[in-house]
Amino acid sequence: MNYIVTHTDTDGVAAAALYTYLTRESSSIVFAEPYNLKKVLYKVYRKRPRSVVVLDLSPNTDTMDFIVGVVQLLREKGGSVAWFDHHLWEAEWLEQLGKAGVELYVDRTTCATGVVAKHVKPSTTVDQRFVEELVKGVCGADLWSFDHPMSPFFMRLVRRGDEDSWRLCVYSTLSRGVTWTGEFEERVVERFDEEVVELSKPMHVEVLEVNGVRVAVVEKSEKVENSILAARAMGMAKADVAVVIDKSGKISLRSRGVNVRDLAVALGGGGHAQAAGAKIDVPLSIRIASALRSKALVEYVVRVLIEHADYVKKL
Incomplete structure (x- = not known):
């Protein structure tokens, strides 16, 4: 079985969807935050996966040694590990995971969805316009540049407090090559309205x-x-x-x-x-x-x- 371990925000969900769209591989999707990444990876390891892809997540000082250990266990069992990220990594983290056999793609010039678009070879013909528009829209939101008209919408499409069922709904839609739906529109409009009300209230700073x-x-x-x-x-x-x-x-x-x-x-x-x-x-x-x-x-x-x-x- 293939597993994708990805971040809980829009960039993480979109990166997972784009990876699936490009490779056409069937994978189980697992969501994680940096602070619980080591626990999530260990749970995935216990399922004896054939391959693990990690997206939009970086290790940290407290979790690095444990993560390297889990990766080594995965590799010993014949599993492959690929990692796509855009955060700032310490040089020793790259070295440790590289030596452990991880296929690493870390690129700070774009978002995680952009890293996937750059480095994952499509298994078949794809809609290049879909890929480009998804990357521009999501990166504009995640990197706070807002240089694409859809970026404000993508920023609100998935929140870290959302249920995984909603993340999987968004993942499923995007992985089919569909950028936007009426259901997405309704969710985002509702969130715009909620923001206006909330930001109108006094805020203690x-x-x-x-x-x-x-x-x-x-x-x-x-x-x-x-x-x-x-x-x-x-x-x-x-x-x-x-x-x-x-x-x-x-x-x-x-x-x-x-x-x-x-x-x-x-x-x-x-x-x-x-x-x-x-x-x-x-x-x-x-x-x-x-x-x-x-x-x-x-x-x-x-x-x-x-x-x-x-x-x-x-x-």
């Missing part, structure tokens, strides 16, 4: 100086994408960095002219220089306190940021 950089901290909204929320928080606070947090400890880092990836790596995550993320441990006492007093979680994250101030540096 905690502001602090970290290593000479102005940082805005805000709690996650279920109705607004983290990148949009971060942009609003930075605008309101005239900040260089925005930190979007949720109760599970997941944090999204966005910036203008500041390297936030080093901070993310220090916290066990990774990503891009100006868009990264991590998951931190939130003590039970803080979780309880945040249920009683909403600012408790924000205050805890502020303390964590201050402790890691040396990792926040301007580009």
Whole structure:
């Protein structure tokens, strides 16, 4: 059996769909986040797959050794592993996985869907216009360039809080070479409306100086994408960095002219220089306190940021 392990956002879903469209291979789709990638890969290994393709996910300092071990086990059982990503990787990660037998394609000039389009050879005749439009639309959303008219729609098509059933619906449609449907349209229009309502509400932003950089901290909204929320928080606070947090400890880092990836790596995550993320441990006492007093979680994250101030540096 073939497995595709991919990220939970639009780029991850689209990359998986494009891989299937180009190869015509039947695969089981498994969704993952960077923080749980090692567990997901181990579960896949136990199913004795013939091949594993990893998309739009990078290892991090805390998971690298475990992932290399799982890859070695997969290879020993005769399985193949290919990895397509566009995040910033440490040189030693590339070396370790390369030595373990992984077929690596890491390209920071595009999104994961673009990496697949560049490096996967079609098994049969394909609609090149579909491929090009999908890559441009998805990359414009994922890289925040919005240089394609469909990018604002793709950004809202899949959210990380969505059910896997919706991700699979989007995957199934795109993998057939269909870019857009009425069902997609309805979902996105509904989300636009929800965003307008949510962004019209007052928003509490905690502001602090970290290593000479102005940082805005805000709690996650279920109705607004983290990148949009971060942009609003930075605008309101005239900040260089925005930190979007949720109760599970997941944090999204966005910036203008500041390297936030080093901070993310220090916290066990990774990503891009100006868009990264991590998951931190939130003590039970803080979780309880945040249920009683909403600012408790924000205050805890502020303390964590201050402790890691040396990792926040301007580009």
